[in-house]
Amino acid sequence: MTHKKQRIWELDAFRGLCILCMVVIHFVYDLRELYQLVSFDYPAFFVLLKDWGGVLFLLISGISVTLGHKSVQRGSMVFACGLLCTAVTAGMYLLGYQPIDIIIWFGVLHCLGACMLLWPVFGKLPVWALGILGTLLMVGGYGLRYITAPWDYLAFLGYRSAAFTSSDYFPLLPNLGWFLLGAWLGRTVYREKRSLFPSGAEDIPIFRGLGWCGRHSLQIYLLHQPALTVVCFVWSLFA
Numbered sequence: 001m002t003h004k005k006q007r008i009w010e011l012d013a014f015r016g017l018c019i020l021c022m023v024v025i026h027f028v029y030d031l032r033e034l035y036q037l038v039s040f041d042y043p044a045f046f047v048l049l050k051d052w053g054g055v056l057f058l059l060i061s062g063i064s065v066t067l068g069h070k071s072v073q074r075g076s077m078v079f080a081c082g083l084l085c086t087a088v089t090a091g092m093y094l095l096g097y098q099p100i101d102i103i104i105w106f107g108v109l110h111c112l113g114a115c116m117l118l119w120p121v122f123g124k125l126p127v128w129a130l131g132i133l134g135t136l137l138m139v140g141g142y143g144l145r146y147i148t149a150p151w152d153y154l155a156f157l158g159y160r161s162a163a164f165t166s167s168d169y170f171p172l173l174p175n176l177g178w179f180l181l182g183a184w185l186g187r188t189v190y191r192e193k194r195s196l197f198p199s200g201a202e203d204i205p206i207f208r209g210l211g212w213c214g215r216h217s218l219q220i221y222l223l224h225q226p227a228l229t230v231v232c233f234v235w236s237l238f239a
Contacts, residue, residue, distance in 0.1 A: 006194070007215075008067065008190065008193070008194065008195050009195055009197075009201075009202035009207065009211055010195060010196065010197050010202075010207075011060055011063060011064055011214070012210070012211040012212075012214035012215050013202075013207050013210040013211045013214055014056065014060050014210075014214070015057070015060050015064075015213075015214035015217050016209070016210035016211055016212065016213030016214030016215075016217065017210050017213075017214075018053055018056055018057040018060065018214075018217075019057075019213055019214070019217040019220050019221060020210075020213055021049045021053045022053060022054075022057075022108075022221070022224075023220070023224045023228075024046075024049070025046065025049055025050050025053065026224065026225060026228060027228050027231075028042070028046055030228050030229070030232050031232060031235070034098065034102075034232070035232045035235075035236060037232060037235055037236060037239055054108060054170060054175070055178050057108070057112075058111075058112070058115070058175055058178040058179045058182060059178055059179075059181060059182035059185065060182060061112055061115065061116075061179060061182060062115075062178070062179040062180060062181060062182020062183040062184075062185065062186060063182045063183070063185050063186035063189075063190055064182075064186070065115075065116060065119050065123075065179075065182075065183055065186065066123075066183050066186030066187055066190070067186060067190065067193055071116045071117070071119040071120060071123075072116070072117060072119075072120060074116055075112075075113045075114070075115070075116025075117035075119070076113070076117065077113075077218075078109050078112050078113035078116060078218065079109065079110060079113025079114060079116075079117065080113070081109050081113075081218065081221075081222060082104075082106075082107060082108075082109030082110035082111075082112075082113055083110075084222075085104045085107060085109060085168070085222075086103065086104050086105065086107075086110075089102050089103045089104045089167065090103050100165065101165035101166070101167060102167050103165075103166065103167065104166055104167055104168045104169075105155060105156075105164075105166040105169070106155060106156045106166060106169060106170065106171060107166065107167075107168030107169065107170055108168060108170045108221075109218075109221065110156070110170070111170035111171070111172060111175050111176075112170075112179075114156075114172060114176075115172075115175070115176055115179040118176070119183070122180060122183070123183070127184060127187045127188060130180050130181075130183055130184040130187065131180075131181065131184040133177075133180055134176075134177045134178070134179070134180030134181035134182075134183070134184055135177065135181065136177070137173055137174060137176050137177030137180065138174040138177025138178055138181065139174070139177070140173060140174070140177075141158050141171070141172075141173030141174025141175070141176075141177055142174050144157075144158045144159055144173055144174075145158065147159065148160075148161060148162050149161050152164045155171065156171060156172060157171055157172050157173050158171030158172065158173040158174070
């Protein structure tokens with residue numbers, strides 16, 4: 001008799017919270033920057049979500065990769081979706097709908113996909129090495145931001161020229177470091193592969209809703225921008 005794999009509900013809920021925060025960030029950005037329907041200074045909470053929401057997403061993804069066995073398959077799909085985003089945004093530029101900086105060259109989906117594809121290599125490291133390497137890559141990646149490259153061939157690593165633009169940019173450094181730190185948490189805090197929270201909490205409506213969003217985060221990411229475009233278009237009709 002086979003048993004259905006038990007999901008760790010709080011990881012789904014945190015992932016769902018992250019994807020909803022990302023939708024809010026993109027909606028505010030679209031209103032203010034892309035379509036110029038509103039004019040205001042970004043509030044502090046927006047800057048906080050924009051700067052650190054992605055870090056939480058990477059940590060959760062790093063934890064999750066230690067709980068499954070299909071990182072290459074999942075990573076290939078996520079990276080392919082990132083390439084789709086690049087193609088769509090490049091088309092928007094080529095058709096004259098948006099300036100060149102709308103193109104996504106190495107966004108969150110490219111980064112997450114690449115991290116998952118690399119996991120079989122890093123997953124062979126002992127737990128302590130994951131923590132040390134993750135910390136070094138994270139710290140080194142932030143330091144790399146202060147070094148300007150003469151070209152953009154290594155922009156996917158975080159080494160780029162001053163002229164480089166991408167409407168969504170998550171280079172491997174420092175983000176691979178955050179991913180590996182998440183994997184370290186997965187190998188330590190979640191080594192038993194079970195929830196750390198009391199049983200039954202996942203049935204609370206708000207957590208159930210966040211969990212659903214977390215389980216469908218890729219679909220939400222791919223569909224939210226077309227939906228926001230429609231909302232902004234309707235908004236513009238009454239502006």
